[in-house]
Amino acid sequence: MKSCTVQSRSLRFHYWQAGTGRPLILLHGFPQTAYEWRHQVESLSDQFAVFAPDTRGFGGTDKPRHRVTRSLLARDLIDFMDALGLERASVVGHDWGGMIASKAVLEHPDRFERVAFIDTTCSVWIPWAMNGYWFKVEGLAEAFFERHHRAFIDLLFGGIPADYPGPPENPWPNRLPVGADPSRLFGPDALEHYRRAYADPDTHFHCIQYYRSGVPFHRRRGESFEFVPESEIARMWRHPGGIAKHPDHGEFLVYAPEDLHLRYAGPALFVYTPTVVPGPFRPGGSHADFAAGNPAAAAFATHFPNLETVGHAGTHFVPEEAPQLLDRVLRVWLARPTA
Template sequence: MTTQKPADFPYPSHFADVLGSRMHYVEHGNGDPLLFLHGQPTWSYLWRKVLPELEGKGRLIAVDLIGYGMSDKPDIPYDIDDHIRYLDGFIEALGLDRITIVCHDWGSFFGFHYAHRHPERIKGLAFMEAMLNPIPGYDAFDPQTRAFFQTLRSSQANAERMMMDENQFVENILPAMICRPLERQELDAYRAPWTDRQSRRILCTFPQNLCIGKEPASVYRMQTAYIEWLGQTDLPKLLIHAEPGFLIPAPAVDQYRQQLPNLETAFVGSGLHYIQEDQPQKIGQAIAQWMDRCGLHHHHHH
């Protein structure tokens, strides 16, 4: 990816050296950090219209996972443990503490897993279209989504055809999971990290590792461990949800109200999976108001 940022994403770029590679992030403001974590196949650009609503609430940091966005693409397998190591390294490199995590999709997996391991560093957790209870089986999906995952996971050749040759996550799934049509330059901003076919091999990993019916077992263990912890910790939590949603439809919201202590919920209107593209202002305002109510935005000067 060129370091030319899209015109509609004016936040200054920064790079952290992590394990010999550069991880890209945007940063603005000061105080205790809000760490924004994206998932597949997006990057910090996803948060561009959410961030302005949180001005004054702390040090806003939106990072690109290793291999994603404007971060480097080192020659690593991009398995789940790789992402965990690089995100751990990023948080260490910036010396982040008293963190409010704002997360989505696979970013929520890594955010929850980090919080579970470092609860003393976390002030609160805000999440949307997040990976909470593991998906019980392929039957939980609509027929189209089920076919997508079953085909992709049936062979590496299928995964590479769908992700590398056809670039399906960027060209098909992303626009299909947003209610409004993306502008040409917006779609181009999501295409930009993935213009080279070989680099798109990275995109095979997350759909292959999404926990469906307890598989892969290693992901299932991590996910069940953090969801169990989330069900016990009194850390402030905010579940932001849209209608109809995708990973977290309305019936699931009621379930999580029972399951997760100290949980507030905020309904932001219509949206599918990438709800930051449909309701960014409402998402940002919901987080800001939740932080005010929980007293999460007070500055602590060390």
């Protein structure tokens, strides 16, 4: 796998590339970089020209301090394709990469052969993902990343206990559950990579922007929507009993009301874990009714009518935790005809 750069209309992108054939783009999530796809870039390069870019603000890609929206990030992806001369491609997105991919294929369907989502959402936020609320409280994320960025990465990818304070100062625990050992999944090279990547204050800015501006919360009112201002989210977060005790917490807020009536007819795949779709899994397979009672999951079937689903009873970091499983799933799905 080669480390490459390319200049688009507005950004200089860093990306990893390997292989020849039909183009396949892999988009990373938070708090990672395109390095999270290192296994798939290599393994899938025997059949595809694989490209894994660092998205705006992360890794080796430019970090202009601009307001970030999902439309901007989708436009970045199209510009990246244009800079490489890719008229059409398949795209796979994990976490935030999936949120970018969904916007891109809904707004630019003619540019994509198919789309796969790995443990993400596409238009509706999951209320148990507390970081989505926390990022909107002015000052909290800024202070946390300035003081604790290394401890955060060390805990998440190395299992090293952290000494940072809990809620409301941050939404994450400072200890992992007994028996959890992410160092087995990621290894020392990955830990050091993410330490370096998340030591950059410009990346901290983009972490905050992605969630604060890129995920505007709305309450659904039938076929219309009501914007929930950040000041209201802040009051919810600072509730004396914690946000979980706030009477309005628990509703599934929509962050892409403008996409309500958009559909992508091409092949789509949703690989999910209990992070996004909690509940019991059948051995070796998906939920029988994966979207029941979960509007965030149901939104995939609405926007992507040609959808397949696969459940994985593991952690959120599927590309690194279960690379062989994901490789098999993607190969089978990518081999299917598009029509």
